[in-house]
Amino acid sequence: MRLSTMLGKTTRQVPAEADTISHQLMLKTGMIYQVATGIYAYLPLGWRAINKVCQVIRNELDIIGGQELSMSVLQPMEIWRKTGRDTAFGDNLFTLKDRRDREFCLGPTHEELITTIVASNVRSYRDLPLLLYQIQTKFRDEPRPRGGLIRVREFDMMDLYSFDADEESLDKSYNSLVQAYKHIYACCGLSTTMVEADSGAIGGKDSHEFMLPLSTGEDEIIFCSECGYSANVEKAESTKLKLRKEQTLPLQEIATPGKKTIEEVADFFKVSKEHTIKTLVYSADDEIILVVIRGDLDINEIKLKNSLKCHNLRLASDEETIAQGFIVGAISPVGISGIKVISDDSITSGNNYIAGANKAEYHFKNVNYPRDFHADTILDIAAVKAGHKCPKCGEKLQSQKGIEVGHTFKLGTVFSEKLDAKYLDKDGTRKPILMGCYGIGIGRLLAAIIEQNHDDKGIIWPINIAPFQVHLCALTITDQQVQKAAEELYQRLIVAGLDVLYDDRQxxxxxxxxxADLLGMPVRLTISPRTVKANQIELKWRSSDKIHLIAPDDIAKQLEVLTEG
RNA sequence: CGGGGUGUAGCGCAGUCGGUUUAGCGCGCAUGGUUUGGGACCAUGAGGUCGGCGGUUCAAGUCCGCCCACCCCGACCA
Known part of the structure; x- marks a missing residue:
């Protein structure tokens, strides 16, 4: 392509709204155009890069037996009601009605639809396994789009769905996808970390995310550099500080004037925070509940939400708390009834805790579970922080910001049961198909590639993703000889099967x-009066500062690396 | 949805304590000329509902009110 005719200008200055590197570079290079918050158009350069990413993904998925199809963007709401995900997605769903008032949504994902399609096409275990994928535009009315292409409301996503007859086969499918993902990221010039992930309210078993370490990322990764354990903070576990059991003492009510927070109370009793119990009031889908955890820990609301299987979880307001008869600053599970109590398992470790007395300005001393209070559920709902102990090896955990560039998820039979996707097994019984889903956000992946492959001058495209392989600069193009030599070289490179961006501008x-540095193609070739006179072509790799002078006949050989694999 | 911020030419900004006339500057863009190996120079020129609506006023880019858009932090996010 001739740069003189390409839509999309490079700019020296960046619109003030861009503050992540990838967003700035995509705007500066003219790859994208913002249509509205979280909605972008791809200009020719950006679209070429997007297609390169898609090509890499298709290659790897086809190798493991993936079959590409294309499902509709518009989906009837009916199938979403069957799985209950219409409410799970809530306001994130873009919905609309047709002229007959039938309700549709713009698909935020396609589990419901693919399951419906598979249900009508699969009869027997002989039809399985299946790996079906598409690269399709998704719509999610995110509350807060951000970071250019990092989080948007309309985006292209590769979504693959696996269908298997049994667990063993599902494991196999899952593992082949994990391998394919690793190849995809490597081809994109990315080093990612595979972490254990939260599987959400829908349930399901294994779930992993592929994370890219990035200080501006919106996820937090907890990891152990000793044994390699790594997990999204939403899911991460830790070995909690174990307390020595003391002799159980009788409950005592103590006046604690003005002491409300855990710090103040621990200070007052001259104990460390792990000897106190923290009690919080939450509203879970409008039901007020009590959540209990040891004073040295905080609640992980994702874990809590999953255990409650609720959609909306938030701390209760002071008004709601008081309306329940609680005293802010002295809330306690001791001596209360008629309200659901969820407790973190940390409270079972020690005893003789300090806790609120449900009485203004008073706390209990020597609170013991289960002697003094009741919990409906006891499980791990604690937030893990850097410095906590690794659940696998006991070393100190570390934390790092990251961005999710892909996920893999064993769904099991959640969707196949609700949408009646069943097959007839060898033994003659009908069984629900075991499913998995696997997604990669294309635009976000592209943004991630730029985040990890740039310098202060611009993008440094990995060979497989570069919109063009060669950037041909003709200096002093008004010179007839230069123009002739450049045109000839341009044609020759095209014939050799290379994608060439030809800077023929004056x-x-x-x-x-x-x-050329900003646009970041892997190779820059330069023709100028100087090189024409010497019958040479100047070659420079974007990733290096070295300039090579090459005889025209040797160019093809020098560029072989671009066309391999 | 809560907190903060921004909105003046394609982009970056100045002007905003109320005062005339043609709302400026840099980059970019157009035309002509001189240049030509790391963002050249000269000349001329085009380009604006000052985010929108309403109000106050003899007079509003500037003051007041409402709304909208965009950005950041939080909430939210299969």
């Missing part, structure tokens, strides 16, 4: 070189 050398 611009100064400085502008051309700076744009």
């Amino acid at each position: 611009e100064s050398a400085g502008i051309k070189f700076n744009d």
Whole structure:
């Protein structure tokens, strides 16, 4: 393509709204155009990069037996009601009605639809396993789009769904996807970390996310550099500080004037925080509940939400808390009834805790579970922080910001049961198909590639993703000989099967070189009066500062690496 | 949805304590000329509902009210 005719100009300055590197570079290079918050158009350069990403993904998925199809964007609400995910997605769902008032949504994902399609096409175990995928536009009315293409409301996503007859086969499918993902990221020039992930309210078994360490990322990864344990903070576990059991003492009510927070109370009793019990009031789908955890820990609301299987979880307001008869600053599970109590398992470790007395300005001393209070559920709902102990090896955990560039998820039979996707097994019985789903956000992946492959001058495209493989600069193009030589080379490279961006503009050398650095194609070839005279072509790799002078006949050989694999 | 911020030419910004006339500057863009190996120079020129609506006023980019858009933090996020 001739740069002189390409839509999308490079700019020296960046719109003030961009503050992540990838967003800035995509705007500066003219790859994207913002249509509205979280909605972008891809200009020719950006679209070429997107297609390269898709190509890499398709290659790897086809190798493991993936079959590409394309499902509709518009989906009837009916199938979403069957799985209950219409309410699970809530306001994130873009909905609309047709002229007959039938309700549709713009698909935020396609589990419901693919399951419906498979249900009508699969009869027997002989039809399985299946790996079906598409690259399709998804719509989610995110409350807060951000970071350019990092989080948007309309985006292309590769979503693959696996269908298997038994667990063993599902494991096999899952593992082949994990391997394919690793190849995809490697081809994209990315180093990702595979972490254990929360599987959400829908349930399901194994779930992993592929994370890219990035300080501006929106996820937090907890990891152990000793044994390699790594998990999304939403899911992460830790070995909680074990307390020595003391002799159980009788419950005592103590006046604690003005002491409300855990810090103040622990201070007052001259004990460390792990000897106190923290009690919080939550509203879970409008039901007020009590949540109990040891004073040294905080609640992980994702874990709590999953255990409650509720959609909306939030701390109760002071008004709601008081309406339940609680005293803010002295809330306690001791001596209360008629309200659901969820407790973190940390409270079972020690004894003789300090806790609120449900009486203004008073706390209990020597609170013991289960002697003094009741809990409906006891499980791990604690938030893990850097410095906590690794659940696998006991070393100190670390934490890092990251961005999710893919997930893999064993769904099991959640969807196949609700949508009646069953097969006839060898033994003659009908069984629900075991499913998995696997997604990669294309635009976000592209943004991630730029985040990890740039310098202060611009993008440094990995060979497989570069919109063009070669950037051909003709300096002093008004020189007839230069123009002739450049045109000839341009044609020859195209014939050799290379994607060439030809800078045929009448611009100064400085502008051309700076744009070549900004646009970041793997190789820059330069033709100028100087090189024409010497019958040479100048070659420079974007990733290096070295300049090579090559005889025209050797160019093809030098560029072989671009066309391999 | 809560907190903070921004909105003036394609982009970056100045002007905003109320005062005339043609709302400026840099980059970019157009035309002509001189240049040509790391963002050249000269000349001329095009380009604006000052986010929108309403109000106050003899007079509003500037003051007041409402709304909208966009960005950041939080909430939210299979």
